[in-house]
Amino acid sequence: MRPALRLHALAACIALACPAFAAEKATTIPAKAVEAATALRDKAMADNTGYEFVSGLTTEVGPRLAGSAADKRGVEWTVAKFKAMGFDKVYTEKVSYPLWERRSEHAAIVAPYPQNLFVTALGYSAGTPAGGLTADVVAFDTLDALKAADPATVKGKIVYVSTHMQQQKDGHDYGMGSATRTRGPVLAAKMGAVGYLLRSAGTDPHSRTPHTGVTGFTKPEDAIPAGALSLPDADQLERVLKEGKPVTIKLDLDVGFKGTYEGENVIAEVTGRKKPNEVVAIGGHLDSWDLGTGAIDDGAGVAIAAAAAKLIKDMPLRPDRTIRVIAFANEEMGLWGGRAYAEAHAKDVAKFQLGTESDFGAGRIWRMTASVKPGARGAIEQIAKVIEPIGVAYDPNKPGGGGSDLSQMHAKGMAALSLTQDGTDYFDYHHNANDTLDKIDPKALAQNVAVYATFAYMAAQADGNFGSAPDAFKGDGAHD
């Protein structure tokens, strides 16, 4: 939360007698619930449900590109799995989005040194004409350099932008990498480029696996062919460019928009015993890119949420409030599942006790932050105390954003956590063919499940709420 905005919100609340900031009773978690959560945490740390879930999903379904036949099988698999896990309710909600297909993709240096390049098309890229597109390359070190360029130098060319990301625990270089991937193609198209390539937004310099991901194109008529080169291929192209001769590339991307698809968010619930209409929302996204099997992005996220809810369901008594697991549709091409969910449920936002989504791999959670009302900070500190022994530090000075799809509910006013995972190697595998089950450490995954189970149970048992209300957290800085 930004100081200036906090004061502004506080002033508005005082004027309107806003309940979140009134002198009401602070939210607390009863001692008995803290005790039960501690036992739940320890059980979860030794439990394999999450790993079995993600192993099953990625093995029996595999890659799940939004709108593909495999995506549909993924929905069916998850519905069946949620039912087999014994949840109280299992249902789906429709999510409509543009269908985009990848059929084949090739790139090659034509001159001066003919050779193939490992490329992948980006989401919402246009296809090339049949037989491919051949053009000279104009290269830029950064997106800013492209922005500053004279459009005449770009017109008719394939633009290449080389952004270098480094490994980091919080993966912050992805801000720059994803901007180069999403905004770069749109900018290049506006400047008259006929194609766009970037050095993949990834961090493994030794792997020939290009990283896909969505562009900012929203209409087929605005899109140009856009792809990413693997990092060794980007190095290769850069070595060739460095010689100063004109470099010609042929792109052959058989991809593109194909009408509209109706997918589904898949939802499972442990129904609350006392306040069934009040909901702790947790989840991940069920779709994945098609190059890997979507293990760390985001089979792990769905598995963490599902396993946490299952462990809560297996307790002697149902929790006071409902635990809702949401496996979102088509996060990858623009939070389609999350936005549809928020649209449909915004009117009930005050019923969302607390929520967050897991979508940053399967590394251990090391930090919790929260966007809650001041009167619920004590309850957050109670949660922090239970998860501190399993490696999670609470930072009270940062907002909690709710994760990728649930950020949309947070934007509507849902109180939210961020449970930050160790993403040091996340961008080695993110959106590329190497996103497979072997990247998940079952023990690290169990720690995630333990954190989710603990917080979700404690929030469900709290005396009081965390401040969810329409627009309650506007300007908290979570997604600036």
Add this chain to the structure above:
Amino acid sequence: MRPALRLHALAACIALACPAFAAEKATTIPAKAVEAATALRDKAMADNTGYEFVSGLTTEVGPRLAGSAADKRGVEWTVAKFKAMGFDKVYTEKVSYPLWERRSEHAAIVAPYPQNLFVTALGYSAGTPAGGLTADVVAFDTLDALKAADPATVKGKIVYVSTHMQQQKDGHDYGMGSATRTRGPVLAAKMGAVGYLLRSAGTDPHSRTPHTGVTGFTKPEDAIPAGALSLPDADQLERVLKEGKPVTIKLDLDVGFKGTYEGENVIAEVTGRKKPNEVVAIGGHLDSWDLGTGAIDDGAGVAIAAAAAKLIKDMPLRPDRTIRVIAFANEEMGLWGGRAYAEAHAKDVAKFQLGTESDFGAGRIWRMTASVKPGARGAIEQIAKVIEPIGVAYDPNKPGGGGSDLSQMHAKGMAALSLTQDGTDYFDYHHNANDTLDKIDPKALAQNVAVYATFAYMAAQADGNFGSAPDAFKGDGAHD
């Protein structure tokens, strides 16, 4: 050398007054040459010629599959480069071999869980019929288990063999891995299998890069479609197989034999000042598999030999004997260049002072072994003393085999070294798409160049020979 064979050879020599074992003067290296070699070593350690060579070859030519247009460009590039480096002679020698082409390759699990698998066809594999080949899988843990199987269980099936290799400094698991790749398909074909897949002969469990390599098929009519799965894909298939349901795979390999090709060994020489017809032979192979750019296999080998010879050429005086650099054609599909070379030059084997080839990547050399006459052991020890400070230990108890192609000249009787590189990560990248320039550490490459330059110069300056003679080293155990 095996003890029994050693006695046998000795007995034969005594009877025939074999010069190698007679009481002739021991071979030694003059003090002045040792001094010059020490300075040469130090210069080479700080020299970048080798790295520049392999960077140029892999960037300006890229992959060089034997018989491909790129292979031809590789020959032209190397001839031009050798000339630009100022060697005294640059020439080529013809090498004829069956042409095998890779056009496209796909594999997928059809049932029970449809999904693509990352596959690469193996050298000399047959293509599948148009539209692909679909069959059930029968799996074996080892090649021995396949050997022991009832052919009735294999007939009409796709055989899958899962051999697990581990990283090792000397890469000895490759014996098992390459047997599964070369002998497995031949055995499976004889048993009536319609296709063959193996878990790649590689050591990076996290990379979706299947490892290609040659099979033992020698005639198109004996070949069946054969491929390798990446290790994560092999894991995936094994998880599916473990469930016990029938597993159906579709293989679509558009590959195959296509007549005969005439390639070239590319040769450069620093002509000896005193004994130009006596030759120290060093080299690597110029062809590579087509998935990577052939940096560690074996652009590095050619670069090491070429740079070593260049450094010797740049000395104030030409060496006493000739230094010959051989960039062999088509090593990958069965030592075609090496065998052609040995056939052509066997009659002159006694003129080959000493030789060895670099073909195990670009890691530092840590061990030297030698197959030389007893009277040349002192000279080998002199060489060992000069290269010991840069990390090479001399093991007098093992034979020296001469490397891959030059093993064929050693088999004819050429005295040979083995200069063993650190291959700990070699089989992470060997024969797969990740064999690219970034895998080469310029400093480690320079150490290789230093070792080659040092030994080649000292051998060229030796008083006496190392025992090369027709069949002089038969049964030394180098290639048992």
